Amino acid sequence: MSPIIVIIIVLAVILVALIAVFLLFGRGGSRFTFDIGGAAPTAAGGSDMSTETGFKTRLFGLDVFAGSIIAVLLGKLWTMQLVSSDEYSAQAESNRTRTISVDAPRGRILDRNGVELVxxxxxLTVAAKSDVVQDEVEMQLLGNLIGMPKMAVKRKIEDSSGGAQSLRTVAVDVSRRVVAYIGEHPYVFEGVSVEQKTQRHYPQGNLAAHVLGYVGTVSSEQLDASKKSDSEAAISYSSGDIVGxxxxxxxxxxxxxxxxxxxTVYVDASGAVLSYSGSVEARSGSDIVLTLDSKIQSAAEESLQSWIKERHESGAPDCYGGAAIAMDVTNGEVLAMASAPTFSPSVFVGGVSSDDWNQLSSESAxxxxxxxxVSGQYPSASTIKPLSTFAALDYGIANTGSTYNCTGYWTGFGSGFGQYCWQRSGHGLMTLQTGITxxxxxxxxxIGKGFFYSDTPNGLQDTFRKWGLGSKSGIDLPAEASGRVPDADWKWNYFTSSDDTARSWQGGDNTNLVIGQGDILVTPLQMLCAYAGIATGGTIWRPHVLKGVKAAVGDGSSVDYKTEVARTADEDSSYMDLVHRGLVGVVYEESESQAVHFTNMxxxxAGKTGSAQTSTEQPTGWFIAYAPADDPKYVVGCVMESSGFGSEGALYVVRDILGALYDQPDTAAATGGSAD
Structure with a gap:
């Protein structure tokens, strides 16, 4: 019944009741007196208040009252029917209809050659109406069928995050047996249906898991952020949505x-769905193309995991993790990015179980x-020596003709503060170029001592920062770390519990920093970008993994990633040539056993090894290289935690990735190389 009719009926009833009361009781209070002898009545006040006159007066008042009520009713009826009819019609319509959202499939993720990564x-999803929660038997039977406790089924059905009238998802990826049984017993499972939905799928398994990431139910923080965003492009989320x-x-x-x-659905007074009305089709997300090459990515992951296992079993028991990256130095495109240990993104599909989460977050994992x-932070070890060379040349601490005598033990700050070279027997007469090699x-x-006593004591730090250390590269991936370039201010503020002498910057801090030890921290991506800059003569392109967004129609792209130069590290060309010759020498002159892995290409x-001392027994090994050395196209780097010297593990991973890039696998036997 229309709300307008209901209001009119109620008011009419009230009016009739008032008239009835008036007629029954309105004359109950007589204003006349009678004598005991039954004589004719005499007016008490002597005024003209006869019975006829009083009745007419009350009747007139009743007419006025009734007329007012009717006027009010007619006025309200006029406003409701004419002035506010649209508003009341909308309210009535909203009371009998509900809108249910329909999830849209996410866009695919492809590699640079069109290979589907995601x-x-x-x-097949079992879904139930909200009123199934009132049937204990049906919930128990449904739980038994799909292998889920009744209480878990109840919690799933009680979850109204998708809307009060939406079907509640109880289980995903159910078997055909479950589907058939529910279909054959509709009288047992009233209110239960099987829906076909989409779930994320990873056709290449765990390949590039860290780059691709995973999806899950929207968090409260993401919900709040979407509600507060003023951007027109911002997505409005609802509780229960699946997001990256x-x-x-x-x-x-x-x-x-x-x-x-x-x-749109029609509902009754209790909210139960009666029928379905119009609908708006969901629109799938856009497909994106990454810069990754699945072949190179696969080679990087397989080699990294294989060599971590080999080192773990061959004298480096704490070797469990590492990273490897390959990038195009001419535009910043990341061709491969591997991190170990890895994980399976598929465990997050449909919600990660507590057992899987506990396993992923356990210390043993x-x-x-x-x-x-991009998030791992390590001492750079000797891979920083080319940048230290630039610093020495830029600030006049050394020149291209400087020479040094290495006896294996250095006492530049006095005999009480001596430090060893990694080669205890000494290298003899060295130059800056051979010092790198x-x-x-x-x-x-x-060089570190020279800066300590110079007028530019922060020259090392300033040079490192110029080449990108201590700041994010700006890659289009979340959770990138900044690393750390320590200086006197940082040390004073960091070691607040130490005495003033310990908090002050010492000469030993410089000699640690200049060889990539001590408190410096870098990410593998930062060092890779620095070497990309050396390869190009100082131009460092911003690294990125997005190549473009595919057009909705056809094979073209609607959006292509716009490459940009992240920074330019200007150096004198003679300094660049010196460092370049030193890095070529590392590969072909430092060690014959090392060189054989590259002479077959x-x-x-050109490249550099590094071995960073840490709290574990074995150092963290590095190797970074670019090729072709005379016209660089690719830069490849690897770090392996607690794996031993860089030439014992990381070097072979880089060689395997170069082999994949040039289709020239390494044919030399792994024998190990130099200690640094």
Missing amino acids: NNRAS QAGVEYQYESVLQGVKGEQ HNPLLNRA FSCDVVFYE SVKV
């Missing part, structure tokens, strides 16, 4: 998410969710 697959939580899935959520559809390539620590101790390679 897509969507059909999933890490990697590319998170970084490009706005592109991959898609637009929800809507289904060694943090598999961490993308060590043979990684002579004594050459760089002298058709291109010349």
Whole structure:
């Protein structure tokens, strides 16, 4: 019944009741007196208040009252029917209709050659109406059928995050047996249906898991952020939505998410769905193309995991993790990015179980969710020596003709503060170039001492920062770390519990910093970008993993990633040539056993090893290289935690990745190389 009719009826009833009361009781209070003898009545006050006159007066008042009520009713009826009819019609319509959102499939993620890294697959999903929660028997039977405790089924059905009239998802990826049984027993499972939805699928398994990331239920923080955002491009989330939580899935959520559809339904007074009305189709998210090459990515992951295992079993028991990256130095495109240990993104599909989460976050798992390539922070070790060389030349601490005598033990700050070179027997007479090639620590101790006593004591730090250390590269991936370039101010503020002498910057801090030891921290990506800059003569392109967004129609792109130069590290060309010759010498002159792994390639390679001392027994090994050395195209780097010297593990991973890039696998036997 219309609300307007109800109001009129109620008011009419009230009016009739008032008239009835008046007629029955309105004359109950007589204003006349009678004598005992039954004489004719006499007016008490002597005024003209006869029975006829009083009745007429009351009747007139009743007419006025009734007329007022009717006027009010007619006025209200006029406003409701004419003035506010649209408003009341809308309210009536809203009372009998509801809008249910329909999830949109997420966009696919492809490699640079069109290989699908992430897509969507059909999933048979058991769903139930909200009123099923009132039937204990049906919930118990449903739980028994799908292998779920009744209480868990109840919690799933009570979850109204998708809307009061929406079907509640009870289980995903159910078997055909479950589907058939529910279909054959509709009288047992009233209110239960099987829906076909889409779930994330990873056709290449765990490949590039850290780059791709994973999806999960929207968090309260993401919900709040979407509500507070003023951006027109911002996505409005509802509780229960599936969104990107890490990697590319998170970084490009706005592109991959898609637009929800809507289904209008008619409901009764209790909210039960009676029938369905119009609908708006959901629109799938856009497909994105990454710069990754699945072939190179696979080679990087396989080699990294293989060599971590080999080192763990061959004298480096604490070797569990590492990272490897390959990048195009001419535009910043990341061709491969591997991190170990890795994980399976598929465990997050449909919600990660408590057992899986406990396993991923356990200490014995060694943090598999961490993308060590961009978030791992390590001492750079000797890979920083080319940058230390630039600092020495730029600030006049050394020149291209400087020489040094390495006896294996250096006492530049006095005999009480002596430091060893990694080669205890000494390297003899060294130059800056051969200091890089043979990684002579004594050459760089002298540089560190020179800065300590110079008028530019922060020259090392300023040069490192110029080349990108201590700040994010700006890659389009979340959770990138900044690293750390320590200086006197940092040390004073960091070691607040120490005495003033310990908090002050000492000469030993410089000799540690100049060889990449002590308190310096870098990410593998930062060092890779620095070497990319050396390869190009100082131009460092911003690294990126997005190549473009595919057009909705056809094979073209609607958006292409716009490459940009992140920084330019200007150096004198003679300084660049000196460092370049030193890095070529590392590969072909430092060690014959090291060189054989590169002489079997058709291109010349330049690179540098590094071995960072840490709290574990074995050092963290580094190797970074670019090729072709005479016209660089690629830069490849690897770090392996507690793996031993860089030439014992990281070097072979880099060689395997170069082999994949040039289709020239390493044919030399792994024998190990130099100690640094």
